[in-house]
Amino acid sequence: EPEVTQTPSHQVTQMGQEVILRCVPISNHLYFYWYRQILGQKVEFLVSFYNNEISEKSEIFDDQFSVERPDGSNFTLKIRSTKLEDSAMYFCASSEFGQVYEQYFGPGTRLTVT
Amino acid sequence: GNSVTQMEGPVTLSEEAFLTINCTYTATGYPSLFWYVQYPGEGLQLLLKATKADDKGSNKGFEATYRKETTSFHLEKGSVQVSDSAVYFCAPDGGSYIPTFGRGTSLIVHP
Numbered sequence: 180e181p182e183v184t185q186t187p188s189h190q191v192t193q194m195g196q197e198v199i200l201r202c203v204p205i206s207n208h209l210y211f212y213w214y215r216q217i218l219g220q221k222v223e224f225l226v227s228f229y230n231n232e233i234s235e236k237s238e239i240f241d242d243q244f245s246v247e248r249p250d251g252s253n254f255t256l257k258i259r260s261t262k263l264e265d266s267a268m269y270f271c272a273s274s275e276f277g278q279v280y281e282q283y284f285g286p287g288t289r290l291t292v293t
Numbered sequence: 294g295n296s297v298t299q300m301e302g303p304v305t306l307s308e309e310a311f312l313t314i315n316c317t318y319t320a321t322g323y324p325s326l327f328w329y330v331q332y333p334g335e336g337l338q339l340l341l342k343a344t345k346a347d348d349k350g351s352n353k354g355f356e357a358t359y360r361k362e363t364t365s366f367h368l369e370k371g372s373v374q375v376s377d378s379a380v381y382f383c384a385p386d387g388g389s390y391i392p393t394f395g396r397g398t399s400l401i402v403h404p
Contacts, residue, residue, distance in 0.1 A: 183336065212391070222337070222382065222394035235389055270336060280325060280390040284336030 181205045183285035185271050191291045192261055200256045200288045202271030211254045212272040212282060213246065215239070222270070228254065261292045295320040295385045295393040302380075302399035312370040314398050316357075316383030319364065324386040326350075326359055326366040331380045331397070340368075340381070378402045 384392030
């Protein structure tokens with residue numbers, strides 16, 4: 180069964196560094212999403228992406244964040260100048276055109292900022 | 294915006310017990326409602342959904358009914374299995390089918 184994959188599974192970085200989290204969505208999906216979950220808190224929407232541009236973004240998704248689909252398979256989340264409070268689990272998801280309510284999630288990348 | 298309140302976990306049950314995980318939401322209008330499940334080490338998966346009042350979503354023995362009057366979408370299963378141990382998330386559609394997640398409820402089922 181096709182699945183969303185994410186790399187790395189765990190990323191440790193120092194405060195102020197840039198990180199890129201990578202996702203490979205399901206191949207025929209056209210909508211892509213990033214969420215995050217700070218430990219012990221709720222899963223929060225960050226951004227959705229369709230047709231090579233951002234469709235929606237939350238208040239969390241400020242200028243520190245950017246997304247890109249650099250090729251036909253990868254979908255990345257870049258966090259510039261990481262802060263301690265960026266430590267969280269980051270989930271990528273994708274959905275099929277016409278089935279946007281059914282999002283398929285990856286296993287997540289745990290980001291630890293020290 | 295929409296929000297959701299779920300019962301605190303963990304919920305601990307013996308195998309074959311009846312499960313209820315309560316969920317209430319606040320929303321503008323009548324959003325679609327979802328339950329997602331996250332098994333250990335995996336991403337969230339859509340478990341079931343209901344798109345209008347009185348709809349019942351069901352999957353894998355789980356059910357939830359869209360109750361507009363009480364703004365609730367409680368998850369039930371008649372007989373849980375050890376393999377149902379996971380974290381369950383109730384999520385109203387926050388717009389454009391983007392779920393508004395809560396903190397989730399951990400379910401632990403003992404043999």
